[in-house]
Amino acid sequence: MTGQLHLNAFLMGVGHHEAAWRHPATEPADLGSVAHFQRLAQIAERGTFDSVFLADSVQVAGDVEHTAAERFEPLTLLSAIAAATSRIGLIGTVSTGYSEPYNLARQFASLDHISGGRAGWNIVTTAGDRSAQNFGLDGARAHADRYRRATEFVDVATALWDSWEDEAPVRDRASGRYVDPERVHEISHDGEFFRVRGPLNSIRSRQGRPVLVQAGSSEDGKAFAAAHAEAVFTAQQTLGDARDFYRDLKARAVAAGRAPSSIAVLPGIVPVLGATAAEADRLAAELDDLIVPARAVAQLSEMIGVDLSGRPLDAPLPPLPSVERINGAKSRFELVRDLAARERLTLRQLLGRLGGGRGHQVVVGTPERIADHIEQWYAAGAADGFNVMPPLLPSGLEAFVDNVVPELRRRGLFRTEYAGTTLRDHLGFARPENRFAHAQEGEGRSVSA
Amino acid sequence: MTGQLHLNAFLMGVGHHEAAWRHPATEPADLGSVAHFQRLAQIAERGTFDSVFLADSVQVAGDVEHTAAERFEPLTLLSAIAAATSRIGLIGTVSTGYSEPYNLARQFASLDHISGGRAGWNIVTTAGDRSAQNFGLDGARAHADRYRRATEFVDVATALWDSWEDEAPVRDRASGRYVDPERVHEISHDGEFFRVRGPLNSIRSRQGRPVLVQAGSSEDGKAFAAAHAEAVFTAQQTLGDARDFYRDLKARAVAAGRAPSSIAVLPGIVPVLGATAAEADRLAAELDDLIVPARAVAQLSEMIGVDLSGRPLDAPLPPLPSVERINGAKSRFELVRDLAARERLTLRQLLGRLGGGRGHQVVVGTPERIADHIEQWYAAGAADGFNVMPPLLPSGLEAFVDNVVPELRRRGLFRTEYAGTTLRDHLGFARPENRFAHAQEGEGRSVSA
Numbered sequence: 051m052t053g054q055l056h057l058n059a060f061l062m063g064v065g066h067h068e069a070a071w072r073h074p075a076t077e078p079a080d081l082g083s084v085a086h087f088q089r090l091a092q093i094a095e096r097g098t099f100d101s102v103f104l105a106d107s108v109q110v111a112g113d114v115e116h117t118a119a120e121r122f123e124p125l126t127l128l129s130a131i132a133a134a135t136s137r138i139g140l141i142g143t144v145s146t147g148y149s150e151p152y153n154l155a156r157q158f159a160s161l162d163h164i165s166g167g168r169a170g171w172n173i174v175t176t177a178g179d180r181s182a183q184n185f186g187l188d189g190a191r192a193h194a195d196r197y198r199r200a201t202e203f204v205d206v207a208t209a210l211w212d213s214w215e216d217e218a219p220v221r222d223r224a225s226g227r228y229v230d231p232e233r234v235h236e237i238s239h240d241g242e243f244f245r246v247r248g249p250l251n252s253i254r255s256r257q258g259r260p261v262l263v264q265a266g267s268s269e270d271g272k273a274f275a276a277a278h279a280e281a282v283f284t285a286q287q288t289l290g291d292a293r294d295f296y297r298d299l300k301a302r303a304v305a306a307g308r309a310p311s312s313i314a315v316l317p318g319i320v321p322v323l324g325a326t327a328a329e330a331d332r333l334a335a336e337l338d339d340l341i342v343p344a345r346a347v348a349q350l351s352e353m354i355g356v357d358l359s360g361r362p363l364d365a366p367l368p369p370l371p372s373v374e375r376i377n378g379a380k381s382r383f384e385l386v387r388d389l390a391a392r393e394r395l396t397l398r399q400l401l402g403r404l405g406g407g408r409g410h411q412v413v414v415g416t417p418e419r420i421a422d423h424i425e426q427w428y429a430a431g432a433a434d435g436f437n438v439m440p441p442l443l444p445s446g447l448e449a450f451v452d453n454v455v456p457e458l459r460r461r462g463l464f465r466t467e468y469a470g471t472t473l474r475d476h477l478g479f480a481r482p483e484n485r486f487a488h489a490q491e492g493e494g495r496s497v498s499a
Numbered sequence: 500m501t502g503q504l505h506l507n508a509f510l511m512g513v514g515h516h517e518a519a520w521r522h523p524a525t526e527p528a529d530l531g532s533v534a535h536f537q538r539l540a541q542i543a544e545r546g547t548f549d550s551v552f553l554a555d556s557v558q559v560a561g562d563v564e565h566t567a568a569e570r571f572e573p574l575t576l577l578s579a580i581a582a583a584t585s586r587i588g589l590i591g592t593v594s595t596g597y598s599e600p601y602n603l604a605r606q607f608a609s610l611d612h613i614s615g616g617r618a619g620w621n622i623v624t625t626a627g628d629r630s631a632q633n634f635g636l637d638g639a640r641a642h643a644d645r646y647r648r649a650t651e652f653v654d655v656a657t658a659l660w661d662s663w664e665d666e667a668p669v670r671d672r673a674s675g676r677y678v679d680p681e682r683v684h685e686i687s688h689d690g691e692f693f694r695v696r697g698p699l700n701s702i703r704s705r706q707g708r709p710v711l712v713q714a715g716s717s718e719d720g721k722a723f724a725a726a727h728a729e730a731v732f733t734a735q736q737t738l739g740d741a742r743d744f745y746r747d748l749k750a751r752a753v754a755a756g757r758a759p760s761s762i763a764v765l766p767g768i769v770p771v772l773g774a775t776a777a778e779a780d781r782l783a784a785e786l787d788d789l790i791v792p793a794r795a796v797a798q799l800s801e802m803i804g805v806d807l808s809g810r811p812l813d814a815p816l817p818p819l820p821s822v823e824r825i826n827g828a829k830s831r832f833e834l835v836r837d838l839a840a841r842e843r844l845t846l847r848q849l850l851g852r853l854g855g856g857r858g859h860q861v862v863v864g865t866p867e868r869i870a871d872h873i874e875q876w877y878a879a880g881a882a883d884g885f886n887v888m889p890p891l892l893p894s895g896l897e898a899f900v901d902n903v904v905p906e907l908r909r910r911g912l913f914r915t916e917y918a919g920t921t922l923r924d925h926l927g928f929a930r931p932e933n934r935f936a937h938a939q940e941g942e943g944r945s946v947s948a
Contacts, residue, residue, distance in 0.1 A: 108602075125578075133533070133579045134582060161575050163571060164571065180696065226794070227565060228566055245635040249559055
């Protein structure tokens with residue numbers, strides 16, 4: 051198990067703490083600076099992280115007034131980052147709810163070509179009525195419909211990524227024959243949500259297809275992850291819950307005919323670092339003092355799909371509806387509900403607990419303390435690695451790379467250099483087989499037919 | 500008029516001649532190399548070109564077997580080029596037929612942020628049944644429907660680009676107020692093709708919005724260009740036709756309430772360069788000898804929307820249907836029909852005339868000869884500049900920058916250095932006003948309302 055830990059750097063503006071932009075250690079101008087993001091990726095690459103990751107949404111934040119507004123579109127930003135790095139994986143979020151499989155498949159194939167095989171796709175289904183209203187709908191589709199659409203979307207996209215066999219380009223200058231058309235396949239998909247003829251207008255990319263990443267932890271989400279995901283981001287507040295989630299997901303993968311090692315489970319961790327415990331505590335307190343309660347309530351309301359505005363801050367959290375009535379992120383709703391009940395938190399206390407990591411585990415302390423936490427969860431079978439969410443950027447990522455990564459390496463838990471060049475290499479995954487590579491006559495009709 | 504000429508470098512694989520990849524001056528591996536495209540943009544930037552431009556399609560080529568297959572998706576590639584350049588404009592093609600205005604507006608805003616204000620959008624409507632079949636349709640929409648959709652698409656996208664006033668971000672660390680929500684506007688669009696609430700989740704970009712570029716030369720296309728386009732690419736075979744097109748388009752712009760100088764008309768030119776006329780002729784002959792007739796017939800058929808496969812190569816072109824029956828690129832159809840009739844060409848002769856430039860003007864000769872042609876068309880009021888389409892890449896672009904550009908500068912026709920930093924600066928355009936900037940109460944409902 052040693053040396054196999056995986057680390058992803060979740061890049062979010064000037065930090066994951068919701069008040070990061072107000073803290074003197076950050077530079078607000080960085081929010082709109084591509085150089086800032088290129089630098090973050092270079093820091094993570096110096097720390098031999100597996101990947102960097104960009105989240106996304108397709109609407110403005112619930113509380114526009116108090117939200118740092120600059121945000122790049124992930125695929126364009128990742129291409130610019132690709133040009134400034136050479137090894138680190140590049141994971142971008144695109145919704146299956148409001149894009150076309152053909153366009154998405156092309157853009158990720160292009161990013162995979164541009165980066166020499168470092169692309170990953172974080173698959174989200176997008177809850178939220180405001181998002182839906184930017185795309186011609188009155189409100190969000192139902193939870194189960196979103197996942198049915200996502201499943202079909204991934205089927206179409208993976209078929210398109212396979213539509214060119216590796217040997218299709220022959221590039222014979224003498225004859226003028228560039229392509230063997232027998233090795234280029236229509237996909238002829240005709241389903242509930244999509245009808246796509248194919249083939250893709252892109253040769254097969256370096257990794258065959260991007261690494262598929264997912265973060266749904268609801269029943270639908272776990273079923274989807276077990277069938278399709280190769281890396282899973284998850285929010286877990288306790289070691290027990292994390293281990294249960296880990297075991298459940300691996301068992302589901304096995305039931306779906308996959309090896310447990312074919313999915314990397316990566317809980318989020320918000321490392322609030324200090325040279326001493328007191329210094330780390332001081333930073334955590336500084337940050338929480340900068341939270342604007344109205345904004346935090348709006349974000350929590352959006353996250354769990356329940357409007358909490360106007361509720362008294364210093365009373366216990368009011369009773370929440372049953373999870374069946376939630377059409378947002380069901381698992382995040384349950385996490386918040388259970389956290390508030392377990393610790394009998396008031397709304398204000400709950401906001402403090404969530405401000406640093408939006409439900410992800412916040413660990414405050416020295417580099418050794420953070421490394422202990424990582425080692426404990428890893429050794430206990432609760433994680434294959436971590437989704438690292440520094441509260442402040444770039445300082446929190448630099449502190450992690452300069453102090454926690456060396457400690458993890460000393461303990462034999464983490465690589466000292468990259469062994470390969472692609473994201474699949476870093477994660478220990480083989481290049482996927484192409485479904486059409488051994489097609490018999492009549493299967494996967496070629497364009498020459 | 501001196502010093503105002505505009506030059507765009509149309510980047511197409513290893514060259515615009517359809518057999519470029521077979522010529523010994525090119526390297527087929529460049530087709531899939533991002534470094535190749537970054538280098539091309541750097542060469543054009545050394546030549547103080549206004550911009551580089553990437554075409555696009557959303558289907559495989561009609562003759563897959565004989566077509567160089569590697570192709571990047573434009574926006575991801577332009578972001579990677581942005582990271583390797585600092586001044587040159589970056590124009591990418593995206594279809595209004597098969598994408599969502601909200602997604603497109605975000606991606607171009609992101610490219611404009613990433614590049615410091617160098618983005619341009621080439622608006623295409625996409626003919627072709629095979630394209631439609633990749634997006635759930637049985638066949639392409641009718642010509643007029645495509646343009647009606649494009650018009651509404653541009654209306655929605657420009658409203659989204661205006662949805663954040665420049666002064667919306669206030670970034671007040673002390674109070675925690677990042678945004679003045681009175682300056683962030685819903686667009687509440689409800690039209691024939693799209694329903695979009697807004698606002699965009701991106702602050703206003705450096706140029707306000709990308710430069711809008713278009714290439715339709717049909718009646719619908721010219722009406723669209725006169726209303727919306729800021730630069731127009733066009734294929735013109737004779738000075739007389741080019742001058743007529745130029746005057747017509749400028750008159751239409753004036754009728755639409757715009758200044759003639761608000762649209763740059765850029766005919767295509769394929770410069771086949773040699774140190775002597777004989778050397779240039781030799782290169783032209785070498786290239787035409789490499790054309791695969793079956794592939795050229797397939798490409799011509801696709802271009803004009805008439806199936807010419809199986810027609811005898813050495814007989815005059817058979818009669819073509821009337822333009823009203825064409826649902827493809829109507830103006831390109833007319834250009835080909837008129838060229839064949841005017842010069843009484845056989846099909847084989849026509850293919851030779853089209854092989855270098857797909858209907859664009861091919862000029863074979865010394866740097867002085869190319870400069871003469873450019874100066875003549877420019878002085879005659881047939882062009883504000885040119886869309887330069889080198890037959891071989893990078894060698895044809897290098898030859899143009901090293902030999903033709905200095906000649907144009909000596910004649911006082913072209914800049915010797917960039918005066919500004921944005922694509923709008925290069926083209927001499929002001930930053931567009933924001934439609935919401937002086938909104939009265941009740942207009943352009945703000946998100947705080």
